[in-house]
Amino acid sequence: xxxxxxxxxxxxxxxxxxxxxxAHALHTSQPGVSRQIRELEDELGVELFVRAGKRLTGLTPPxxxxxxxxxxxxxxxxxxxxxxxxxxxxxxxxxxxxATHSQARYALPSxxxxxxxxxxxxxxxxxxxxxxxxxAMLLAGExxxxxxxxxxxxxxxLTTLPCYRWTHSVVVPPNxxxxxxxxxxxxxxxxxxxxxxxxxxxxxxxIDEAFAQQAIHPQIVLTAMDADVIKTYAELELGVGIVxxxxxxxxxxxxxxxxxxxxxxxxxxxxxxxxKGHFLRGYVYSFIExxxxxxxxxxxxxxxxxxxxxx
Amino acid sequence: xxxxxxxxxxxxxxxxxxxxxxAHALHTSQPGVSRQIRELEDELGVELFVRAGKRLTGLTPPxxxxxxxxxxxxxxxxxxxxxxxxxxxxxxxxxxxxATHSQARYALPSxxxxxxxxxxxxxxxxxxxxxxxxxAMLLAGExxxxxxxxxxxxxxxLTTLPCYRWTHSVVVPPNxxxxxxxxxxxxxxxxxxxxxxxxxxxxxxxIDEAFAQQAIHPQIVLTAMDADVIKTYAELELGVGIVxxxxxxxxxxxxxxxxxxxxxxxxxxxxxxxxKGHFLRGYVYSFIExxxxxxxxxxxxxxxxxxxxxx
DNA sequence: TATCCTTACGGAATTCGTAAGCATG
DNA sequence: CATGCTTACGAATTCCGTAAGGATA
Numbered sequence: 305x306x307x308x309x310x311x312x313x314x315x316x317x318x319x320x321x322x323x324x325x326x327a328h329a330l331h332t333s334q335p336g337v338s339r340q341i342r343e344l345e346d347e348l349g350v351e352l353f354v355r356a357g358k359r360l361t362g363l364t365p366p367x368x369x370x371x372x373x374x375x376x377x378x379x380x381x382x383x384x385x386x387x388x389x390x391x392x393x394x395x396x397x398x399x400x401x402x403a404t405h406s407q408a409r410y411a412l413p414s415x416x417x418x419x420x421x422x423x424x425x426x427x428x429x430x431x432x433x434x435x436x437x438x439x440a441m442l443l444a445g446e447x448x449x450x451x452x453x454x455x456x457x458x459x460x461x462l463t464t465l466p467c468y469r470w471t472h473s474v475v476v477p478p479n480x481x482x483x484x485x486x487x488x489x490x491x492x493x494x495x496x497x498x499x500x501x502x503x504x505x506x507x508x509x510x511i512d513e514a515f516a517q518q519a520i521h522p523q524i525v526l527t528a529m530d531a532d533v534i535k536t537y538a539e540l541e542l543g544v545g546i547v548x549x550x551x552x553x554x555x556x557x558x559x560x561x562x563x564x565x566x567x568x569x570x571x572x573x574x575x576x577x578x579x580k581g582h583f584l585r586g587y588v589y590s591f592i593e594x595x596x597x598x599x600x601x602x603x604x605x606x607x608x609x610x611x612x613x614x615x
Numbered sequence: 616x617x618x619x620x621x622x623x624x625x626x627x628x629x630x631x632x633x634x635x636x637x638a639h640a641l642h643t644s645q646p647g648v649s650r651q652i653r654e655l656e657d658e659l660g661v662e663l664f665v666r667a668g669k670r671l672t673g674l675t676p677p678x679x680x681x682x683x684x685x686x687x688x689x690x691x692x693x694x695x696x697x698x699x700x701x702x703x704x705x706x707x708x709x710x711x712x713x714a715t716h717s718q719a720r721y722a723l724p725s726x727x728x729x730x731x732x733x734x735x736x737x738x739x740x741x742x743x744x745x746x747x748x749x750x751a752m753l754l755a756g757e758x759x760x761x762x763x764x765x766x767x768x769x770x771x772x773l774t775t776l777p778c779y780r781w782t783h784s785v786v787v788p789p790n791x792x793x794x795x796x797x798x799x800x801x802x803x804x805x806x807x808x809x810x811x812x813x814x815x816x817x818x819x820x821x822i823d824e825a826f827a828q829q830a831i832h833p834q835i836v837l838t839a840m841d842a843d844v845i846k847t848y849a850e851l852e853l854g855v856g857i858v859x860x861x862x863x864x865x866x867x868x869x870x871x872x873x874x875x876x877x878x879x880x881x882x883x884x885x886x887x888x889x890x891k892g893h894f895l896r897g898y899v900y901s902f903i904e905x906x907x908x909x910x911x912x913x914x915x916x917x918x919x920x921x922x923x924x925x926x
Numbered sequence: 927t928a929t930c931c932t933t934a935c936g937g938a939a940t941t942c943g944t945a946a947g948c949a950t951g
Numbered sequence: 952c953a954t955g956c957t958t959a960c961g962a963a964t965t966c967c968g969t970a971a972g973g974a975t976a
Contacts, residue, residue, distance in 0.1 A: 305692065306617060324955060333943050338956060348699035358949055358956040366702040370695060373894075377691040381616065384684050388659035391677040583684070635930060644968050649931060669931040669974055 305347055307381060310374050312340040313352060317371060318444070321353065321360040376581060382445055383583035390585045396425035397585055402438040402447035403430065404454075405530035406506045407574065410550045411468075412451070415595040422594075423587045434529070435504060442579045448588050449578050451595075453507055456577040463607050464575040467596040471566035472507060473552050475538050475545040478561055482544065488563050490518055497525040497543035499534050506531075506548055507572040514569045535560060548572070580608070616658055618692060621685050623651040624663060628682060629755070632664065632671040687892060693756055694894035701896045707736035708896055713749040713758035714741065715765075716841035717817045718885065721861045722779075723762070726906035733905075734898050745840070746815060753890045759899050760889050762906075764818055767888040774918050775886040778907040782877035783818060784863050786849050786856040789872055793855065799874050801829055808836040808854035810845050817842075817859055818883040825880045846871060859883070891919070 311330060316337070319325040323341075327334040345351055352367035353360045363371065389397055399419075403412060408430060416428060431441060435455035441447040442462055450456065456464045474493065476482050482492065494515070501508040508527075515522050525543045528534050531551035538545030539559045552562040576592060576599065578584065589601040622641060627648070630636040634652075638645040656663055663678035664671045674682065700708055710730075714723060719741060727739060742752060746766035752758040753773055761767065767775045785804065787793050793803065805826070812819040819838075826833050836854045839845050842862035849856030850870045857880075863873040887903060887910065889895065900912040 305695070322955080334955080335944085335957075336942060338958095339942085342957090348696065349703035350699045355956090356950085359951095359954095360956080366699060369702075370698055373691050373695050373698060377688060377695070380684050380688040380691070384616070384681060384688070385659065387681055387684060388661045388677060391680075392660035633930080645930080646932075646969085647967055649933095650967085653932090666931090667975085670929090670976090671931080 305344065307378070309340040309344040310378055312337045313344060313367075313371070314374055314378055316341065316353070316360065317363065321362065323360065379445060379579070379581050383581070386583045386585055395423055395587065397587070398427045398429060399423075399585075399588060399591060400429045400431065400441075400447045400449075401591075402433060402441040402450040404435060404438060404452045404506065405432055406453070406548055406551065407451045408432050409530065409532070410548070411574065412595070415591065418594050419587075419591050422590060426587055439577070442577060442582075445579065445582065448582070448584060449576055449592065451574065451576050453572050453574045454504055454509060456575050459577075461580050462577045463580050464577040465596075465599055465604065465607055467574045467576050467599070469571050469573050470507075471549055471564070471571055472511065472546050472569050473549040473562040474565050475535060475547055475552055475557070475560045475562050477539060477541055477559065480544070480561070482563060483561055488565060488568065490514060490520055490568055493544065493565075493568070494520045494522045497523050498546060499526045499528070499537045499543040500524065500546040501531075501534070502527045502529050505529055507569070510570040510572060511546060578608075584608075616655065618689070620651040620655040621689055623648045624655060624678075624682070625685055625689055627652065627664070627671065628674065632673065634671065690756065690890070690892055694892070697894045697896055704736075706734055706898065708898070709738045709740060710734075710896075710899060710902060711740045711742065711752075711758045711760075712902075713744060713752040713761040715746060715749060715763045715817065716743055716843075717764070717859055717862065718762045719743045720841065720843070721859070722885065723906070726902065729905050730898075730902045733901060737898055750888070753888060753893075756890065756893065759893070759895060760887055760903065762885065762887050764883050764885045765815055765820060767886050770888075772891050773888045774891050775888040776907075776910055776915065776918050778885045778887050778910070780882050780884050781818075782860055782875070782882055783822065783857050783880050784860040784873040785876050786846060786858055786863055786868070786871045786873050788850060788852055788870065791855070791872070793874060794872055799876060799879065801826060801831055801879055804855065804876075804879070805831045805833045808834050809857060810837045810839070810848045810854040811835065811857040812842075812845070813838045813840050816840055818880065821881040821883060822857060889919075895919075 312326060315326045315329050316323060319329060323337045324334050327337045330337065341353065348370075350366040351364050352370060354362040354364055401412070412430070416430070419426075420428065431447060433441065435452040438447070438450040438452050439456060439459050439462060442450045443459070451467065456462055474482065474488065482488065482496070486492070500511060503512075526537055531547040534545045534547050535551070535557060537543065545560075546565065549562070549564065549566070552560070576596065584604070589604060592599045592604055593601065623637060626637040626640050627634060630640060634648045635645050638648045641648065652664065659681075661677040662675050663681060665673040665675055712723070723741070727741070731739065742758060744752065746763040749758070749761040749763050750767060750770050750773060753761045754770070762778065767773055785793065785799065793799065793807070797803070811822060837848055842858040845856045845858050846862070846868060848854065856871075857876065860873070860875065860877070863871070887907065895915070900915060903910045903915055904912065
């Protein structure tokens with residue numbers, strides 16, 4: 305048994321059982337991969353993959369049970385490397401962050417700035433994607449930490465920690481009727497076409513829930529993955545924008561006015577996540593604490609050890 | 616990085632940093648081991664071992680931190696093999712049990728008998744030792760499950776589950792004054808010399824506690840690791856024996872009489888233990904349930920997953 | 927001086943990629 | 952017939968044990 309065999313198996317599952325693709329991913333030849341898998345199966349005495357003729361099509365029951373062990377094993381290989389590097393080169397290395405647009409654009413910049421000053425020799429790589437993509441990157445070991453408001457708690461294999469709470473705001477052009485000073489209600493809001501986030505992004509769930517609860521069916525004329533797009537169309541008077549309050553900046557958004565909507569939609573909780581069992585280098589803890597001061601190293605380490613909590 | 620390197624490191628720690636011994640344990644040459652370790656250190660970029668001149672004397676801080684990861688990694692290698700075998704040869708394999716004398720001699724036989732009938736093709740290996748040795752065998756991966764009354768809960772890396780409760784009995788020759796029918800008390804007991812278990816064995820802790828609580832200092836004239844020795848000397852009238860009730864058998868021990876001492880000493884709880892993260896083959900669950908019917912597969916699997924419980 | 931680790935060297939086994947073969951949709 | 956897995960083979964590399972060297976208690 306060796307690591308290459310295990311990597312071949314893991315990659316085969318990830319790449320949909322196409323060994324040619326696996327070979328590319330692992331920078332080796334296709335017959336090589338084929339052999340690695342076959343040899344592992346021989347050694348273990350079980351077929352891990354279902355074969356339709358010569359083609360692999362899925363995992364057998366034993367394969368299904370062994371895969372998590374293989375994953376954990378390879379994860380530990382990374383952990384070993386990371387932990388060693390943490391000593392070998394204390395303050396240099398890579399920090400890979402996966403985040404949604406909202407976080408990358410509005411929440412992270414200040415933490416990133418401070419972190420770069422503290423750890424100039426750490427290469428930061430920031431990957432933007434949907435909450436699902438953020439989770440996928442964490443699970444694949446491609447990112448150390450992920451930050452998003454939605455979806456992260458859904459994954460068995462991720463540990464999540466609360467970072468901060470925030471609410472939505474309504475953004476409208478300066479001459480808009482909603483700026484008449486009367487209290488903002490869902491009912492009033494629903495009289496206007498609405499521009500907001502795509503389903504599954506940045507607290508959209510809470511927006512939908514609020515309307516549904518009052519049996520109001522708002523006319524949503526445009527959805528986008530990020531606040532910048534939403535604000536752009538709110539300026540064009542396509543509709544009333546609903547964005548995260550954090551995404552409105554008086555200085556920059558001079559063509560818009562914000563109305564707090566914290567009382568209309570449930571409070572959102574942005575979470576930080578990492579893969580269970582994934583080793584975090586020393587500076588990763590520093591970054592986390594810079595981003596969310598309540599998440600001290602002790603807090604994060606404890607969350608890592610008691611995998612059942614979802615505080 | 617490869618498994619042999621990791622095994623060399625693990626074994627070096629286990630064998631007190633003597634690479635010559637490690638080489639024997641791993642069935643290879645001493646320079647080989649030396650090289651494995653050096654190469655791993657080179658690859659990781661950290662020294663794992665403290666070297667005094669040419670001699671290894673201990674772990675460096677990074678070594679200390681990496682060791683648990685190495686252990687888990689190698690444990691998963693075993694898990695992979697075991698899980699595979701569970702499919703490859705469902706009902707054949709090996710079940711290794713570590714137990715104290717009391718358990719091996721009095722509690723296990725019936726479970727072993729039933730298990731052998733159910734799984735004739737499984738090779739049973741039963742290792743007897745002190746509670747500490749039982750724990751050590753589990754930690755070293757040499758035994759699948761361990762059974763003992765003492766000490767097992769002390770180990771961070773072991774998961775333990777309660778099997779059954781039992782109390783002590785006093786055993787004396789047929790003509791002994793304690794058989795006069797008057798209630799047995801610690802005070803009366805302490806008037807006679809006592810023969811019982813060694814410290815750290817089979818509920819000895821509770822015996823000491825009971826006497827200490829009443830500030831009685833019994834005269835313990837002989838201690839032994841097992842009830843058979845104790846009973847032998849009780850027969851020879853060296854002193855009054857205190858043994859686990861389960862160890863007294865009216866049929867066999869015709870030269871002795873037992874007096875229940877359940878009210879004198881705290882109730883003992885015999886526990887079953889296994890290493891956290893250690894894969895258990897299907898028939899292991901069967902054995903456990905045969906031994907302690909309350910420990911169904913579901914119960915055991917749950918204990919495996921929530922490592923913080925010590926119910 | 928005995929123990930124990932390192933370095934040096936050479937043979938053996940393993941590994942891996944290329945090329946050819948074959949099944950499937 | 953294009954895609955995708957397997958088998959075959961040979962070269963290169965890696966691996967590992969023996970033997971010799973050096974440091975320490």
